[in-house]
Amino acid sequence: MLPSSDELEAFHNRLKHTDSNLIKSGSKEVKRAEIIGEIYQLARDWLRIAAALRPSDVVDGELLKNFDVQMIELQRLTESRTRASAYRKMLTPLLSEFFEWVITPLIRFEASPAQVARHDLLNILAKVITPTEADYIDEAAQCLTLRCHRAAIIMLWSAAIARLHNVIEQMSFASYNSALAATVAKKVTPFKHVYNTPISSLAELQKIRDFDILVVGMELWKYDIQTFEELERLLGTRNNASHPGMSKPNALDVLQYARKSSDFVFSKIHFTPTVQ
Amino acid sequence: MYENAEEVIARILTIVAKCPDNLKEKCFEVLLRGYVETEISIPARRTANETSVLTEREDTSIEAAIPEAVRQRFKSTAKRLSVSLPKLAGLFDFGNDPFTFHALVVPGMNNADKTRKVALLVAAKTYLATGNWIADWQEVKAECINQNCYVSTNQSVNLQAGEGKVWFKSVEVGKNIELSAEGQKEAQKLLTLIAQAE
Numbered sequence: 055m056l057p058s059s060d061e062l063e064a065f066h067n068r069l070k071h072t073d074s075n076l077i078k079s080g081s082k083e084v085k086r087a088e089i090i091g092e093i094y095q096l097a098r099d100w101l102r103i104a105a106a107l108r109p110s111d112v113v114d115g116e117l118l119k120n121f122d123v124q125m126i127e128l129q130r131l132t133e134s135r136t137r138a139s140a141y142r143k144m145l146t147p148l149l150s151e152f153f154e155w156v157i158t159p160l161i162r163f164e165a166s167p168a169q170v171a172r173h174d175l176l177n178i179l180a181k182v183i184t185p186t187e188a189d190y191i192d193e194a195a196q197c198l199t200l201r202c203h204r205a206a207i208i209m210l211w212s213a214a215i216a217r218l219h220n221v222i223e224q225m226s227f228a229s230y231n232s233a234l235a236a237t238v239a240k241k242v243t244p245f246k247h248v249y250n251t252p253i254s255s256l257a258e259l260q261k262i263r264d265f266d267i268l269v270v271g272m273e274l275w276k277y278d279i280q281t282f283e284e285l286e287r288l289l290g291t292r293n294n295a296s297h298p299g300m301s302k303p304n305a306l307d308v309l310q311y312a313r314k315s316s317d318f319v320f321s322k323i324h325f326t327p328t329v330q
Numbered sequence: 331m332y333e334n335a336e337e338v339i340a341r342i343l344t345i346v347a348k349c350p351d352n353l354k355e356k357c358f359e360v361l362l363r364g365y366v367e368t369e370i371s372i373p374a375r376r377t378a379n380e381t382s383v384l385t386e387r388e389d390t391s392i393e394a395a396i397p398e399a400v401r402q403r404f405k406s407t408a409k410r411l412s413v414s415l416p417k418l419a420g421l422f423d424f425g426n427d428p429f430t431f432h433a434l435v436v437p438g439m440n441n442a443d444k445t446r447k448v449a450l451l452v453a454a455k456t457y458l459a460t461g462n463w464i465a466d467w468q469e470v471k472a473e474c475i476n477q478n479c480y481v482s483t484n485q486s487v488n489l490q491a492g493e494g495k496v497w498f499k500s501v502e503v504g505k506n507i508e509l510s511a512e513g514q515k516e517a518q519k520l521l522t523l524i525a526q527a528e
Binding site: 058059060063066067153154157158161165167169170171173174177178201304306307309310313 | 352397399400426427428429430456459460461462464466468469471472473475482483503504506
């Protein structure tokens, strides 16, 4: 996983702190175990950070290689009697280039449009989703960073449907069945398009069409026809995203979809996860 | 158009060479943009009538450039701030998805003041994109680097100092910065100021 720029800045501060400790020793041999230990740990931490940075291409690969060589040498120096100046000789190039060539590119990457869209998506939904739904939302956010906007919409809808299924399960299937009976008794659109399929298990609920759940939802959760129509539009967008066609949603469309899902599903239909 | 491009670019490069290394890229971008915009507009060559027709056409094309998902929010914000839509839209680059800031200069008396104003502007951009008055921590950092006011060890202190206590609900390293009602007002003032100056 890519380290954050905040983590790298903390690492940079440790480097600076160690360097200022070494300055105090001038060209004398470093004998204090905690300084030697910190240098060893810094080198180890750098190699871990570099390994995480390398696949992302955010930081120049050649630069990482050079830093690796210096850090491995630094680690080797901790195994023998070494002067502070020798340690500093290895640390100085890293210190002088670290912020500009490692931290700054990472900060810019974190603020790139796709990453910002990812943060925005998570912010829109952060306060209204459960841990189960968060799995879908995280996947939607990943899709957004890869510019797979249709896939992101599908994952968002999956989270919304997970909410509806969980709430129905919590309310009891009998409540759903009685709401279904009241729905199918109405002979006008959209009620007349609902299949009369009572359920007694989660597996059966999972087989029910999303459209039917949205219509029955008017009985179950007492939302009005306008809310139903908004939900139906969200379902339509999801269907457009999952079937061949000319729909080409952009990142802002995905964010708008997330906002509407939040307003019409997650903030309206409440689910209380049971404590295990 | 661009008849004297070689000569102008040579002059731009001379000016850029005099800038500090970390500002060279930015300086080049700003100067080149200024030149390109001058070449595109050339208002002196137009008659009054041509100008009004062109302005109308430009307005329509700017409006069309704003993604549909946020167009209405841009329009209502421009109206609320009493700024023309092209001026407000002109602050953003809609070539990126989602849109980003064009190169702009954030005012401020010192690094701390500038940092807080960057956070207000980033929150205003998030508002235009999503409806939330929230500044993304990482985006604030990146924009502070662009504005040359990023001080790694003091970022959160700078944000919390002075008016920061009133403008931001809370400031924590790595967390989003949510604007208070006062901060939202200030962000809108700042957006108006910058849009009118551009």
